[in-house]
Amino acid sequence: MVLLVACAAVSANAQGLPKVRLFATGGTISGYANNRDMQYGYKAGSIPPDKLLADIPEAAKVADLSYEDIAETGSGGINTEILLKLAKQINAWLARPDTAGAVVTHGTATMEETAYFLNLVIHSDKPVVVVGAMRPFTSISRDGPFNLYNAIRVAADPEARKNGVMILLNEEIQAARDVTKTNTERVNTFETRDLGPIGFADEDRIVFYRHLLYRHTYKSEFDVDNLTDLPKVDICYGYQEGDRACIDAEVAAGAKGIVLDDSSPGNRAAIKDARTKGVVFAQSDRKGSGRVLNSTRMEESGVVTADNLNAQKSRMLLRLALTKTTDPKEIQRMFEEY
Amino acid sequence: MKKVLAFLTLMVPLVSVVSAPAQEIPTAGQPPIVQDRSKLPHIVILSMGGTIASRAKDRMNLTHYGDGPAVNPQDWLHDLPELQNVARVTTEDMRDNAKAAKKKGDNFGDIARVAHRLNEIAKDPTIDGVVVTHGTNTMAEVAFYMNLVVDTDKPIVFVGSQRPWSGISGDGPLNLYDAVRVAADPAAKGLGVLHCMNQYINAARDVTKTSAYRVETFKSIDVGALGFADPDKVKFYRAPARKHTTESEFAGTDLKQLPTVEAFYAYTEAPGYVIDAAVQHGAKGLVIDGYGAGAITASETAAVKRAQAKGVIVVITTRTRSGRVQEVPQRLKAHLVNGDNLPPEKARLLLQLALSKTKDWTKVQRYFDTY
Numbered sequence: 193m194v195l196l197v198a199c200a201a202v203s204a205n206a207q208g209l210p211k212v213r214l215f216a217t218g219g220t221i222s223g224y225a226n227n228r229d230m231q232y233g234y235k236a237g238s239i240p241p242d243k244l245l246a247d248i249p250e251a252a253k254v255a256d257l258s259y260e261d262i263a264e265t266g267s268g269g270i271n272t273e274i275l276l277k278l279a280k281q282i283n284a285w286l287a288r289p290d291t292a293g294a295v296v297t298h299g300t301a302t303m304e305e306t307a308y309f310l311n312l313v314i315h316s317d318k319p320v321v322v323v324g325a326m327r328p329f330t331s332i333s334r335d336g337p338f339n340l341y342n343a344i345r346v347a348a349d350p351e352a353r354k355n356g357v358m359i360l361l362n363e364e365i366q367a368a369r370d371v372t373k374t375n376t377e378r379v380n381t382f383e384t385r386d387l388g389p390i391g392f393a394d395e396d397r398i399v400f401y402r403h404l405l406y407r408h409t410y411k412s413e414f415d416v417d418n419l420t421d422l423p424k425v426d427i428c429y430g431y432q433e434g435d436r437a438c439i440d441a442e443v444a445a446g447a448k449g450i451v452l453d454d455s456s457p458g459n460r461a462a463i464k465d466a467r468t469k470g471v472v473f474a475q476s477d478r479k480g481s482g483r484v485l486n487s488t489r490m491e492e493s494g495v496v497t498a499d500n501l502n503a504q505k506s507r508m509l510l511r512l513a514l515t516k517t518t519d520p521k522e523i524q525r526m527f528e529e530y
Numbered sequence: 531m532k533k534v535l536a537f538l539t540l541m542v543p544l545v546s547v548v549s550a551p552a553q554e555i556p557t558a559g560q561p562p563i564v565q566d567r568s569k570l571p572h573i574v575i576l577s578m579g580g581t582i583a584s585r586a587k588d589r590m591n592l593t594h595y596g597d598g599p600a601v602n603p604q605d606w607l608h609d610l611p612e613l614q615n616v617a618r619v620t621t622e623d624m625r626d627n628a629k630a631a632k633k634k635g636d637n638f639g640d641i642a643r644v645a646h647r648l649n650e651i652a653k654d655p656t657i658d659g660v661v662v663t664h665g666t667n668t669m670a671e672v673a674f675y676m677n678l679v680v681d682t683d684k685p686i687v688f689v690g691s692q693r694p695w696s697g698i699s700g701d702g703p704l705n706l707y708d709a710v711r712v713a714a715d716p717a718a719k720g721l722g723v724l725h726c727m728n729q730y731i732n733a734a735r736d737v738t739k740t741s742a743y744r745v746e747t748f749k750s751i752d753v754g755a756l757g758f759a760d761p762d763k764v765k766f767y768r769a770p771a772r773k774h775t776t777e778s779e780f781a782g783t784d785l786k787q788l789p790t791v792e793a794f795y796a797y798t799e800a801p802g803y804v805i806d807a808a809v810q811h812g813a814k815g816l817v818i819d820g821y822g823a824g825a826i827t828a829s830e831t832a833a834v835k836r837a838q839a840k841g842v843i844v845v846i847t848t849r850t851r852s853g854r855v856q857e858v859p860q861r862l863k864a865h866l867v868n869g870d871n872l873p874p875e876k877a878r879l880l881l882q883l884a885l886s887k888t889k890d891w892t893k894v895q896r897y898f899d900t901y
Contacts, residue, residue: 370767386730387767388754396857399870401736401753403769405717485762499765 206256210292210348213285214259215278216241217306218266219299221336223328231377234328236266236299244297244329248341255292255348260285267299270306272422278306279313279416286316293319293347297340300324300373300381303359305504307368311357312512312530317410319352322359322368326379335361335379342393349398355390356408365391367404369530372480372502385481386500407529414512423448423514427503430454430478436462443471448518449510452495453478453503460493467494472518474498474527476506496524564615571658571714573617574651575706577603578644578672579625580665582689582706585696592743595694605695610707617658617714622647641672642786645679649782652682659685659713661706666690666739666747670725671875673734677723677774678883678901681781685718688725688734692745701728701745708759715764721756722774731757733770735901738851738873751852752871773900780883788882791815793874796826796849802833809836815843815881819874824848824855831864838865843884843891845869845898847877867895 216222218237222244225234241259251257260281263274282294298306307322314320323343325336343360346352357368362380366389375381391400407413416422426447428438439462442450449472452463463473476498477484484490484497498506509530513523564570577583585598603621606613613619624647626640644662651657664672673688680686689709691702709726712718723734728746736750757766775781792808794800796819805816816837820826824846826834834844846855847869855861855868869877877898884897 384754386755386758388750388752390753390768391771392752392854394854394856399854400771402756403771405757405766405769483758483760483765485760487762 206252209254209256210350211290212255212257212293212295212344212347213291214241214245214257214344215262215282215285215294215296216244216259217263217270217274217278217296217298219297219303219324220266220328221297221323221325221340222264223266223325223330225328225330228330228332231327231331234330236328237264237269239329240264241297244336244340247329248337248344251341251344255344257344265299267301267303270299270302275306275309276416276419276422279310282310282320283313283315283417286314286318286320291318292350293321293352295340295343295347296320296322298322298324300326300361302504304368304372304382304502305508307357307359307371308505309508309512311368311408312412312414312509313416314357314409315412315415317354319347319349319355320357320409321347321352322357324361326361326377326381338363346393346398351398351400354403354410355400356404358390360393363393364389365393365398365400367402369404369406369408369501369505412530414515416512416515419515422511425449425451425507425511425514427451427453427507429503430458434458439463439466443469447471448514449474449507451476451498451503451506451510453506455479463493463495470518472496472510472514472520472523474506474510474523476501476503478503491524494520496520496527499527501527560611561615563611567614567618570615571617572656573619573659573661573710573713574657575603575606575619575621575661575663575710576644576647577621577623577625578640578662578664580663580669580690581694582663582691582702583625584694586694587696589696589698592693592697595696598694598696601695606706609695610703612707613710616707616711619710638788639786641675642784644672645676646784648676648680648682648686649784652680652684657684659687659718661687661689661709661713663706664688664690666692666727668875670734670738670748671879673723673725673737674876675879675883677734678778678780678880679783680723680775681778683720683776685713685715685721686723687713687718688723689727691727692743692747704729712759712764717764717766720769720776721766722770724756726759729759730755731759731764731766735770735772735774735872735876778901779887779897783883783886785886788879789814789885791817791878791881791885793817793819793878794830795874796820796830798827800827800830802827802829802831802836805830805833805837809840809842813837813842815845815878815885817845817847817869817874817877817881819847819849820855821849823853823858824861824868834864834866841889843867843881843889843894845877845881845894847872847874865891867891867898870898872898 222239223234223236224238321343327334359366370384374383390402426442436459443466451474473495483500513526583601586595687709693700705727725732725737740749741747756768790813792813845867854871884894
């Protein structure tokens with residue numbers, strides 16, 4: 193791991209400003225392409241964090257900046273090792289009494305599940321802002337610099353405390369639990385269906401309109417600081433004529449939990465067989481909006497309902513839940529509280 | 531072609547089934563009513579009327595109803611016996627005599643009367659929550675007014691319907707049932723005045739009517755809902771960050787009249803003379819619904835200066851209906867108040883309340899930053 197204080201140009205005149213650290217994992221925001229009209233075919237994670245910060249000297253006026261290089265990959269390269277390292281390094285940084293907040297650069301495709309994972313395992317009430325870009329560093333009209341600048345502003349803002357982990361792109365401050373990527377290309381891709389953003393990084397000031405009512409970060413019971421791995425949980429997508437092969441294969445591969453992303457739970461026999469082997473199931477819904485309702489039928493089948501969490505976030509919560517228990521009733525409580 | 535013929539052949543027996551003598555359609559039974567209701571919360575349904583309290587003679591009449599007898603509050607209890615399993619529900623009829631209201635030419639009397647009653651209920655230990663029915667057209671601004679002036683952490687839930695009580699697939703019954711469930715839910719305490727229709731729970735400050743006829747009309751455009759009234763339970767995810775009810779400086783306000791504030795719409799070539807006319811008629815405040823980031827025309831700007839010279843306070847909102855009117859040097863210099871992301875009808879009520887306390891535009895700005 194490389195641990196550096198940001199270059200002199202960035203930290204000049206930073207005395208007394210809130211201390212914000214950038215934890216870089218890569219992504220399109222640090223993507224490099226040969227031509228500036230290339231918005232795909234770039235290499236993610238090519239631009240190092242010091243260059244990202246040097247690109248926005250204005251940010252040095254709002255925060256005393258430093259950075260850590262966690263990974264240099266796109267969304268698809270994020271794995272358990274990186275997630276755990278990221279969580280531990282952010283926890284160590286925020287545990288220091290003189291720090292204000294953290295910013296994480298990340299690919300946008302799986303950013304929401306990393307952000308939700310952090311929302312469950314960061315112990316601090318200080319702001320953690322996950323940021324990315326839809327267009328690479330080298331592109332015309334790239335959105336990265338403004339997104340990163342705003343993420344730093346939010347991470348430096350005491351008003352942003354107790355809001356858990358946030359995702360910021362396109363001036364919108366979204367709650368990690370509720371936000372999802374909704375479009376393959378547009379800069380307004382991140383939306384929180386039903387519940388909306390919690391605030392905005394406007395030019396005149398940062399405004400918050402919402403507090404969160406569920407448990408997260410400083411109120412979370414989960415702790416990965418001493419873990420080196422997480423239980424394996426996979427997802428099965430439901431569709432007409434989908435058979436039990438997916439569930440059986442995942443159980444055979446060693447999955448301790450399975451998220452059924454479905455509109456109508458099927459494969460009862462496969463679920464029953466896997467349950468006898470101790471595999472825990474959570475039911476999300478592929479529609480992408482609305483809760484999976486609790487019913488006695490679901491309760492009797494031993495399948496946990498995932499509230500309105502999407503499959504990829506249900507997977508993160510189920511992994512962490514399985515570090516504590518395999519009791520579906522207890523895991524159901526967790527899905528209702530987080 | 532063969533396929534079409536086959537389809538037509540199939541259709542024939544179907545048609546004959548439909549035209550055969552009607553079979554009796556089974557109706558769903560009503561759930562058993564809880565016997566010991568002493569532990570259920572006491573919820574008051576307070577009727578301010580609305581489409582939810584309207585009937586037409588014809589159930590297909592969804593747009594120009596009112597030719598049937600109005601729905602009295604006790605009719606709701608009769609039609610929805612299930613409410614008795616959720617709460618001990620009582621009703622109060624707060625509808626004004628419609629003709630008298632028309633004669634007065636305004637309805638602030640209704641708003642003041644209901645605000646007064648809600649502040650009484652706030653102090654009544656026998657009442658746990660309130661559901662207020664209201665017409666959907668202006669319910670968002672009335673709910674916002676109550677959010678500012680009612681001094682209580684008890685749930686107050688505004689509800690209405692898009693289709694009359696008599697309408698086919700009417701949304702009124704489920705909306706009313708859900709509103710009572712929300713008002714009876716301890717988790718709804720302290721969240722400010724709420725709005726519940728179409729199974730969404732929205733905050734009074736942020737919700738607005740977005741469609742003339744659809745049942746999903748109420749949305750909080752910028753920030754979304756607070757929670758859902760789902761069939762299995764009521765669930766909240768968010769709480770408003772802006773101040774309201776018990777934390778409002780206007781809590782307990784019991785004014786029968788407020789300073790006059792009028793609202794104007796900006797568009798290309800919007801003139802200043804309508805603004806002059808409002809000031810001549812005694813307006814103490816103006817809300818101008820600017821275009822884009824809150825711009826107004828040169829004619830409006832000139833009229834605003836004339837109004838300000840007479841002590842009139844001017845608030846700028848944006849007709850885009852999403853996004854804040856931000857603090858910029860030009861507006862600061864011109865002593866124009868930024869209306870945040872409130873629509874003009876809500877900015878108007880907040881400005882009226884503000885003007886009941888101050889004539890200082892910087893203090894008015896603070897109110898708009900706080901509520």
